[in-house]
Structures are given as structure tokens and as C-alpha cells.
Amino acid sequence: MLRQPLTASQKAQYDSDGYLMVKSFLGLEEVDLLYSIATADNILRNHSIDLNDQSGKRTKLTLWFTPGDDTFGLLTRSQGIVNAVQALLGEGEVCHFHSKLMQKEPQVGGAWEVHQDYGYWYKNGFLFPDALISVMVALTEATKENGCLQVLKGSHKMGRLEHNFAGEQQGADVPFVEEAFKLFERVYVELEPGDVLFFHPNLLHMSEANLSPRPRWSLISAYNLSYNKPFREKNTSCITPVKVVPDTAIMESDPGGLSEEMDFLKKEDEITLKV
Numbered sequence: 401m402l403r404q405p406l407t408a409s410q411k412a413q414y415d416s417d418g419y420l421m422v423k424s425f426l427g428l429e430e431v432d433l434l435y436s437i438a439t440a441d442n443i444l445r446n447h448s449i450d451l452n453d454q455s456g457k458r459t460k461l462t463l464w465f466t467p468g469d470d471t472f473g474l475l476t477r478s479q480g481i482v483n484a485v486q487a488l489l490g491e492g493e494v495c496h497f498h499s500k501l502m503q504k505e506p507q508v509g510g511a512w513e514v515h516q517d518y519g520y521w522y523k524n525g526f527l528f529p530d531a532l533i534s535v536m537v538a539l540t541e542a543t544k545e546n547g548c549l550q551v552l553k554g555s556h557k558m559g560r561l562e563h564n565f566a567g568e569q570q571g572a573d574v575p576f577v578e579e580a581f582k583l584f585e586r587v588y589v590e591l592e593p594g595d596v597l598f599f600h601p602n603l604l605h606m607s608e609a610n611l612s613p614r615p616r617w618s619l620i621s622a623y624n625l626s627y628n629k630p631f632r633e634k635n636t637s638c639i640t641p642v643k644v645v646p647d648t649a650i651m652e653s654d655p656g657g658l659s660e661e662m663d664f665l666k667k668e669d670e671i672t673l674k675v
């Protein structure tokens with residue numbers, strides 16, 4: 401499927417709200433392929449790690465750095481996504497920091513504390529938050545009921561807040577979060593499979609546990625511009641320009657999952673986790 405380039409008004413919306421949702425950015429056949437690989441792939445399952453929220457509920461994710469030639473790698477390197485990231489970040493070479501497959505299982509999928517992604521990434525030593533972005537691709541529907549992402553619209557304008565451990569996650573400084581809730585509109589970002597959400601690393605966001613009978617799976621990929629060299633990050637994918645492939649490569653590829661050789665995040669690395 402060929403994707404439309406983002407317009408100037410979409411870029412203006414991202415700048416002012418801190419996020420941009422694009423409906424049906426992926427076609428349903430692409431999502432079906434990705435979701436079927438995600439749910440069947442043993443390598444993805446074997447490399448998943450659990451992160452507990454404050455109530456001890458488990459959230460499962462699999463994170464890798466360098467995008468490969470598998471179907472997920474082709475998606476994250478595809479022209480349409482890279483062009484959209486470029487349009488939102490501006491000049492510079494687009495690099496893939498990491499991707500994580502979020503597996504929010506029915507009844508158990510844990511919550512995510514209120515945080516900014518830059519609350520984590522600052523600790524990796526990235527100097528320029530505006531050169532980073534998260535791209536969430538919905539593989540299943542995400543609703544209020546199954547714990548969709550919630551954002552505080554416009555909160556990225558506050559800049560970076562302090563973050564502290566909350567369970568096994570990082571949470572933004574509570575008094576600042578309380579003030580932010582008074583000022584900014586809370587938006588439940590409900591997505592259908594194939595919808596994509598781009599969001600700024602200083603946007604405050606969170607999600608509740610999935611207490612519904614339905615799974616909520618998504619892929620969240622983080623991108624960076626190559627000039628933004630982190631001084632505490634050993635992995636170099638975030639400063640290696642993406643080898644772009646045409647959008648059509650996703651469906652033309654031999655549908656395959658990730659390789660065992662990939663640089664997956666391990667549980668012991670979690671201390672520096674950005675996830």
C-alpha cells in the first residue's frame with residue numbers, strides 16, 4: 401500500500417498537540433500479516449520481557465534495536481513511515497532507535513505509568529528531544545476498555561520532567577503530573593488496526609491495564625536523527641541511517657519473523673531500559 405505524504409497541517413497539528421493520529425496508515429492485509437507473525441513467532445515470544453506496573457500487573461514486550469529484513473524490519477524501514485518521520489522531525493538523517501512489540505494480554509496486560517519517553521531517553525544521553533519520535537502502529541483495536549494509550553494533549557510543551565522508578569517503570573514527577581492534569585486535556589487514543597500514532601518524546605502519556613477479554617497489541621518504533629548522538633547509549637542503531645525500502649516490500653517479502661541473531665533487549669539491560 402502506498403502512503404500519502406503528511407501535509408503541512410498535519411505537521412502543525414503534531415507541533416501543537418504533541419501527537420498526530422493517521423487513520424488507516426497501514427492496509428488491513430499488512431496488519432493481518434504483521435499480527436499473524438507477531439502471534440505465531442517463537443523468537444519474538446522467547447525474547448519477550450515482563451515489566452510490572454505498580455500493582456504488580458505484568459506488561460509483556462519484545463524490544464530490538466537494529467531493523468532487519470524480516471517483515472517488521474521492512475515495515476519500520478518502509479518509505480512511507482520514514483517519510484512521515486522525516487516530515488515531523490525536519491532535516492537530518494532518520495535512524496531507527498528501537499522497536500518494541502507491545503503484548504497487552506486480556507485480563508492481565510499491565511498499566512503504564514504517566515511518563516514522557518524522554519524521561520527514559522534523557523538517561524541514555526540524547527541531547528535533543530525534538531530529534532526523537534515514537535510511532536505506534538495498532539495491530540489490534542485499542543479502546544478505552546482494553547487499555548488504549550492516553551495522552552495529555554499539548555503537554556510536550558512543558559519540556560522534560562524528572563522521572564523516578566514506579567514499579568519496574570519510570571514515572572514522571574507526581575506533583576508536576578497533577579498540575580498537568582489540571583491544565584491539559586486527557587485524550588483516550590482509540591485506534592483501529594492499521595491506524596498509526598506519532599508522538600513527541602515529551603508528551604505525557606500512560607495507559608491502564610487491559611481488563612477486557614481482548615488483547616491489545618501494537619508495535620512502537622522510536623526514531624532519531626543521526627546528529628542526536630547519545631553519550632550513554634552503546635547501541636548504534638539510533639545513529640545509523642535507515643536503509644529505506646519501498647512500502648510494497650512489506651507484502652512482497654517472504655513473510656517471516658525476526659531472526660535469533662537480532663539485538664534484542666534482555667531483562668538484565670532493563671536498568672537502562674527505554675523501552
Ligand SMILES: O=C(O)CCC(=O)C(=O)O
Binds near residue numbers: 547548549605675
Ligand atoms: O502501550 C502502552 O500501553 C503504553 C506504552 C508506552 O507508554 C511507551 O512505550 O512509552
